[in-house]
Amino acid sequence: MITMGLFSSxxxxxxxxxxxxxxxxxxxxxxxxEKGESVTIIDKCENEFANIAAGYYGSAIEADAxxxxxxxxxxxxxxxxxxxxxGNDNVNIVAAQLAKEVFHVQNVICRLYDRQLECVCHxxxxxxxxxxxxxxxxxxxxMEAQQG
Amino acid sequence: MKKxxxxxxxxxxxxxxxxxxxxNGYEVTAINPNYNECKSLAExxxxxxxxxxxVKPYVLSEAGAANADAVIALTENxxxxxxxxxxxxxxxxxxxxxxxxxxxxxxxxFGHMGVDSVISSTxxxxxxxxxxxxxxxxxxxxxxxxxxxxxxxxxxxxxxVCAGKKLGEIELPSEAYVGCLLRKENxxxxxFDTVILPGDILILLCPxxxxxxxxxxxF
Numbered sequence: 001m002i003t004m005g006l007f008s009s010x011x012x013x014x015x016x017x018x019x020x021x022x023x024x025x026x027x028x029x030x031x032x033x034e035k036g037e038s039v040t041i042i043d044k045c046e047n048e049f050a051n052i053a054a055g056y057y058g059s060a061i062e063a064d065a066x067x068x069x070x071x072x073x074x075x076x077x078x079x080x081x082x083x084x085x086x087g088n089d090n091v092n093i094v095a096a097q098l099a100k101e102v103f104h105v106q107n108v109i110c111r112l113y114d115r116q117l118e119c120v121c122h123x124x125x126x127x128x129x130x131x132x133x134x135x136x137x138x139x140x141x142x143m144e145a146q147q148g
Numbered sequence: 149m150k151k152x153x154x155x156x157x158x159x160x161x162x163x164x165x166x167x168x169x170x171x172n173g174y175e176v177t178a179i180n181p182n183y184n185e186c187k188s189l190a191e192x193x194x195x196x197x198x199x200x201x202x203v204k205p206y207v208l209s210e211a212g213a214a215n216a217d218a219v220i221a222l223t224e225n226x227x228x229x230x231x232x233x234x235x236x237x238x239x240x241x242x243x244x245x246x247x248x249x250x251x252x253x254x255x256x257x258f259g260h261m262g263v264d265s266v267i268s269s270t271x272x273x274x275x276x277x278x279x280x281x282x283x284x285x286x287x288x289x290x291x292x293x294x295x296x297x298x299x300x301x302x303x304x305x306x307x308x309v310c311a312g313k314k315l316g317e318i319e320l321p322s323e324a325y326v327g328c329l330l331r332k333e334n335x336x337x338x339x340f341d342t343v344i345l346p347g348d349i350l351i352l353l354c355p356x357x358x359x360x361x362x363x364x365x366x367f
Contacts, residue, residue: 066227068253090203090227093234101257116205120234124261 017042017079019065019095020086024111026051028083033058040074043086065095068102076103084110089117096126150175151217154242156202156232158222159185161248165220166195177211203228205235213240220246230258237262271295275356291356298354299327302366306346310366316340324354324362 016032018025021043030053032039039058043049046062063070065086076082082099084092089112096110101124108126112118118128153169155162155178166176166189176195179202180186186199200207202223213219219236221229226249233245246265247258259266272291275298290299304311310318315326315338329336330349336342344350354362 067251088227090225090231093231094227097261098257101261114205116239117231117235119239120231120262123238 012080013078014038014080015075015078016040016081016083017071017074017076017099019043019082019084020092021048021051021060022085022087023051025083025085026053028085029056029058042070042074066091066098068098071095071098071103076105079103079105081105081107081109084108089114093117093120096121097124100124100126152177152212152215154208154211154213154216154219154236155179156208156219156221156223157181157228158224158248159189161222163189163192165222166192170194177216179207179211203232205239208232208236209240213242216240216242218242218244218246220248222248226251230263233258233264234262237264267294289359296356298356298359300352300354300359302350302352302363304344304346304348304350305367308346308367310344311346313344314340315342315344318344318365320365321354321358321361324352324358326350327353 015038018028018039018041021029021041025041025043029039029041033056040061041049041052041058042061042063042065044062044064046060049060061070061074063073065071076099079099082096082105084096086092086095092110092112096108099105099108109129110121110126111129111131113131115130115133118130121128150173152175155166155176157180159180159182162178162180166178169176170192177198178189178195179198179200180189181199181201183199186197189195189197198207198211202208202221213236216236219233219242221232223229223232229247229249233247236242237245244264245262246267247263248267248269250268250270252268252271272295275291275295276289291297292299326338328351329338329342329344330351331345331347350366352362
């Protein structure tokens with residue numbers, strides 16, 4: 001008997017790579033892990049993995065994420081999302097560009113402290129998040145809500 | 149009008165390049181975050197210096213990245229150099245960007261993202277060291293074409309296989325050829341029937357992987 005499975009589309013497994021295990025990177029990992037998502041965290045110093053909560057059951061790789069071999073080890077070809085949140089804007093940009101251009105990851109998100117660097121990522125369809133811009137917008141919303 | 153070159157970061161290389169460029173008539177500006185290094189660079193005549201971080205967009209803007217004929221990124225960090233070049237290309241429309249990187253892998257990838265030329269320092273240095281340690285016959289070796297080709301200076305000894313032979317009789321690998329022959333004080337552009345004599349210095353152009361093969365045919 002032919003099973004119904006023949007014509008059902010294969011659901012792509014969601015898999016996220018987080019680059020940079022500072023406070024933000026660790027928090028993202030914890031949140032994804034709680035939801036049962038498949039995650040790998042990459043940081044060039046394994047001491048940083050201590051930032052992650054005890055319940056984390058994803059993978060951790062100690063490597064330089066601007067090294068293509070490291071991204072291959074993290075199976076970046078199968079990643080659906082790559083999040084670049086190291087403390088260095090330029091490292092984030094390079095890692096994000098490698099994820100897009102070499103590994104063709106669909107969603108690439110990059111934190112940039114310096115708003116002026118955002119232009120470097122725009123034409124590559126990399127989503128950039130600038131903490132200052134986001135917080136400024138949030139402060140504005142709060143003040144508008146208080147006035148209204 | 150003089151061509152303008154912007155050097156972002158680096159110290160030893162920046163120093164060497166700026167002297168060379170200024171002597172060749174370029175107007176050069178160097179950006180260096182270290183005050184003492186800037187003081188030392190200031191000893192170079194006609195060099196403009198900015199003591200600030202070369203990775204900050206506003207610094208590059210004020211240094212004239214928009215009007216630069218070339219921006220050369222020379223910091224210690226590959227990532228910083230790549231981003232400096234991309235920024236200068238995409239934001240400031242710099243004419244040409246050149247990036248020094250240590251990791252060989254990323255070389256080809258960033259070529260089409262705003263970095264016009266990538267120089268892998270590790271590659272070039274490794275190629276030179278390899279040749280200098282493995283062959284005593286080469287007295288000088290210069291990689292060109294980003295390490296793909298070498299220009300080598302070879303002294304012909306008395307007992308060399310090629311000594312006394314015509315250049316055309318030597319079966320060099322197909323992409324290798326002797327561009328020039330130095331005999332005593334004279335430069336000779338050799339023809340197929342030029343006889344190679346002991347004491348001659350051959351200037352050999354050869355693909356990077358083929359020097360050993362070429363050497364065997366000559367010696």
